[in-house]
Amino acid sequence: MNNVPAHTVRILIVDDHAVVRAGLRALLEGEPGFEVVDETGDGEQAVLLAGMHLPDVVLMDLRLTDGGGTASGAEVGGITATRRITATVPGVNVVVLTSYGNKGDVVRAMAAGARGYVLKAGPPEELFRAVRAAAAGGMGLAPEATAQLLGGATGAGPVLSERELEVIRFLAQGHSNRAIAAALHLAEATVKTHLVRIYRKLGTENRASTVSEAVRRGLLEIGG
Known part of the structure; x- marks a missing residue:
């Protein structure tokens, strides 16, 4: 029972x-x-x-x-x-x-x-x-x-949005801003805006360091 x-x-x-x-x-x-x-x-x-x-x-x-x-x-x-x-x-x-x-x-x-x-x-x-x-x-x-x-309660950094994570995934694949914009149906200027926000949140300065930092934080997996 x-x-x-x-x-x-x-x-x-x-x-x-x-x-x-x-x-x-x-x-x-x-x-x-x-x-x-x-x-x-x-x-x-x-x-x-x-x-x-x-x-x-x-x-x-x-x-x-x-x-x-x-x-x-x-x-x-x-x-x-x-x-x-x-x-x-x-x-x-x-x-x-x-x-x-x-x-x-x-x-x-x-x-x-x-x-x-x-x-x-x-x-x-x-x-x-x-x-x-x-x-x-x-x-x-x-x-x-x-x-x-x-x-992560005390030291967690800003949480990236789903769109920002999508942009990072395309960065990791080596896509240009134009290619990312086409894939996500966005204006190229919008992609640039997303990148500026991503760099600020992750404390990075370029595409390569952004991908490396995303992997380090567990936001991006390499090799599936």
């Missing part, structure tokens, strides 16, 4: 790897009190499904690199999808489940409205606790995420 939950937690899984989604579904549905209502590998579709199903928790992968194979999906990563869901679908809580536990990702996820942050390499019980905590309106953080937040 003590294993019977008072409320079934309804979960939407968002991950761009089908095998990972299948494993998560099997894991979650094997836990008493959990029900997986749907799954997707596309950030844009995740926002739509959250509004349609109204799950208690959206389990969100940060790195939706494939975007489900669509141009629109590729633009809606885990942070953007989290921000849109928490802003437009009341009562739906997002728990980030990712392979990355660096400070930049943790801070950006929390700023986007996530109520949990769990690493894929962690034990299942950690995931279960985070999902239950978020569903109840609390916070579910893995020990690694908590350490990052507490460790």
